[in-house]
Amino acid sequence: MSEERGNLLLIFAQCPEASHVAGYRTWQKLNRQVRKGERGIRIFGGRDVRETVENEQTGEEEEQRRVRFFPVSVFDMGQTDLIDEEAGDPADIARQLTGDDPAGIFDAVADYLTGKGWTVEREQIAGGANAYTTIDGAQRVVIDADLSPAGSQDRPSRGRPRHPSRRGRSRRVRRAPRDQGNRG
Template identity: 40%
Template sequence: MKNGWKKQNQPTQQDRVEELIKSLEEGVANFSYSPEDFKAILEMKALMPQYSFRNLIVAKAQLPGVSFIASFKRWKELGRNVKKGEHALRIFKPRFIKVENEEDCTEERSKLIGFITVPVFDYSQTEGDPLPIDKVKITLEGDSPKAREIAELAKKIAEADNCPINYGDTGAANGFYAPYTHSITISDKLSVNHSCKTLVHELVHSKVHRNTRCSKKEAEVVAEGTAYVVCAYFGLDTSDFSFRYVHSWSGNDDQTLVKYGSQICDVAGKIIDEFKTVSEKIDQKVTTLTA
């Protein structure tokens, strides 16, 4: 009777996941940039050219880790040079001609006649003077055994899904998932803890966003929210990074996590189940070998 009572009152996986999502909501809601960070973000927005969403998608298809793009000339003006050997990204620029106004021949108006492609470069393809955004970058430090365990399980899950994982240069990004090659690339400059968190984040993209059309905001909030829940469930606290990351995508919308919370709960639950299944198989194999 006593043992049954304890078992009955033990939190279930679902309870734990919902508890972690609540902590994520509270952490994001209570997060605020320091005055210095906020100033740097505004300065960065003022410095960079404004491109259409379509052009940002086009650039990302050519370089998945794209963060900030500008022309060769603009980077020069910002005190940065394009690195030797870097190839330009091509985006669309509208082409206009002047035509007479049919109602009044003395006036001219601009008429769109098509688009041309122009070269731009990402921040990661340049070097030189630092930019304001460098002041607000945050990383997860440390090398915990839990992070290594989680990363190994994530690798096995990706491997079973025929999704290669590479470590190398990811530019300004910590990592990225490339749908067209169904592969994940993680920066080789990250700490073990940060590398693990990023791997889980990109694993979510590979499973949820491979063939799903959704906004960039939804994709990033769901991926990071799920990564936080999964890592925390298995003993790795990523709140220092995750709260900030989700907040940056949520902006001033207090309902963002309410909107995507059920999706994060569902995705996190499924991935936790996969982690547990893989872990059990490893334990069974070890038991068999040592028996």
């Protein structure tokens, strides 16, 4: 099991409602402070370690790089408070676009990805996902055919699509439950 999947399971087991997690200092850099007394979510962090070892065949010293894993604590955004309201909230950094796309952002992004060897397609996606990337090495981005060019007001996303350059890793984008009183 990959470190990322293992950590997702650890997060879910300890805090099923977690949506955005980061370390203590990372939250401070993002203008949020972990509240006193909050208990961290324990996951495994990895760090490259360089070691000098003797090659048994040649007797020469060689540098080896290894990844060492160790337990670290992360905190969900729900365990933090905004430090400086005027500096802004990191939760507002990314929002799903809605309406038309007069600036041609979708086409520009699709052209960029296509130039990098990806295919960008629109098709019906069952469930609540707005888009996803494939994990089979096909370098494919699929966007829900029901979305308007810049997004859709009635399909707000709580998650964010995984960047396509992270090959071999995929996550479906979740959306918040529909508010029956506001269908956009």
